[in-house]
Amino acid sequence: MQSGTTTGTAGAPPTGTPGGPVQTPPGDAQEALGAFLPEWLFVPGWQYVVAAVVLVVGYALSQYASRVLGRRVARRFRRQSVAQTVLRLIRFSVMAVAVAVAVSVLGFEFGDIVLSVTVFSAVLGVVLAPLVGSIISGLFILADEPYEIGDMIELEDGRKGFVDEITIRYTKVYTLDNTSLVVPNANMRDRFVTNYSAEDERIRLTLKILVTYESDVSRARTLLENAASDVGEVIEGGPDIRVGSARYPAQPTAYIDEFADNGVLIALRYWAKKPYKLLTVRSRIQTKLWERFDADPDVEMAYPHQHVVFDDTSGTLRAEMAPNGEAETPIDSGADAAGNGDEGVSSPPQTNSGDADGRPGGPSDGV
Structure with a gap:
């Protein structure tokens, strides 16, 4: 009889063989x-x-x-x-x-x-470089706070809209035309972005009107200020508004901006309460201003015009009427007509035969 003990399971089939227990994969x-877990689940x-x-x-x-x-x-x-x-x-x-x-x-x-x-780090690094740049820019945007969700901003290309979402990769903006605009944060950080509602929603705007020199300029300035004050979306008065270290009048104020070629240019500076309907506010001011200018005979809007003056230094012009009543092409009696003789245009007849050498009459002809 053999002494000692035998370890292991006698007669057990090897692990993983048919009829034996299922071996779990390594890991x-x-x-x-x-x-x-029970073995029957594997x-x-x-x-x-x-x-x-x-x-x-x-x-x-x-x-x-x-x-x-x-x-x-x-x-x-x-x-x-x-x-x-x-x-x-x-x-x-x-x-x-x-x-x-x-x-x-x-x-x-x-x-x-x-x-x-x-x-694959080298390949992925080249492919994902723009994404990584946008992520880093997104972190800077979240830290610097140039704009926030709900702010009205204007992009560098002139499009305006409201910030709807800010992630570390992109910024989503709903434009005023109700279109969705997704801009990578790298572009938002590298370009100029104007925020209209960051700290103070009040915004100062300018409206320029040109009146004639014959108008009452003082009366025109008063009409401008009153027209803006009558619009509900415009701040009509109150304490001065501070911008940085300067203070500006809160009520609409008209200034003489320039003595232009066709009239006096007056600039109206006014504060809008909200930056969301700027075109509507501007249109309402101009509508009220048009009604006031139309009812006031002392103020007239200017428009571009030219005044042509003929005097003794302007030259002469000859025109003839054809038998059918239509005007013929005028013939210039100046130097241009004389110098273009090779084009078949004859010069107008002279009052005398000219000098002895056959040249047209000059100063000695008495013309």
């Missing part, structure tokens, strides 16, 4: 699942099912975390764009953990992922 996540392709379930659960958790932490984040951060960015980062972090677990279930190790990223 930390798979070994952890195999420790507490059917062929179970890794993909588990990875899909993990991703679905991760997405649900990311949305739940965003709803639960939404109010706290909104109270913590004053700016709405920053609060939305923080919530996006929370959702992204939860999904990143879920993706990492799903990848581990599929058998990928962290070292394999790092190696793959290292191999």
Whole structure:
């Protein structure tokens, strides 16, 4: 009888052979699942099912975390764009953990992922360079606060709109024509952006009117100021408005801007309460101004005109009437007609025969 003990399971088939227990593939996540899950769950392709379930659960958790932490984040951060960015980062972090677990279930190790990223880093760096630039610019925009969600801005090309969304990659703007405009943050940071409603929504505008020199300029300035004050969207008075270290009158004020060629140019400076309907405000002021100018005989709007004067230094012009009553082409008696004799245009007849050498009559002819 042989002494000693025999370790192992006698007569057990090798692992992975038919009739024996199903072997779980290698991997930390798979070994952890195999420790507490029954073996009958490990059917062929179970890794993909588990990875899909993990991703679905991760997405649900990311949305739940965003709803639960939404109010706290909104109270913590004053700016709405920053609060939305923080919530996006929370959702992204939860999904990143879920993706990492799903990848581990599929058998990928962290070292394999790092190696793959290292191999394709050069190619991805060239392809993703604009995206990385927009992300960095988005971080600067969130930190510098040039505009906020709800602000009315004007882009460098003249388009105006309201900021609807700010992310670390792009800024979404709804234009005044009700079109959606998505601009990468790299473009928003490198170009001029005018913010009409950043700190103070009041905005000062200018309206220029040209009146004739015969008009009562003082009366015209008064009519301009009264027309602007009668519009509800215009600030009609009050304390001076401070802009930087300067202060400007709050009520509409008309100034003589220039003594132009066709009249006196008067500039009306006025403050609009809101920057959202500037064309409407301007149109209402001009409508009231037109009614006042039309009813006042002492003020007249100027328009471009020319006054042509003929005197003894202007030359002479000869015109004849044809038998059918139509005017013939006038013939200039000046130097042009005499110098273009080779074009078949004859000079007008002279009062005498000219000098003895046959030249046309000159100063000695008495002309």
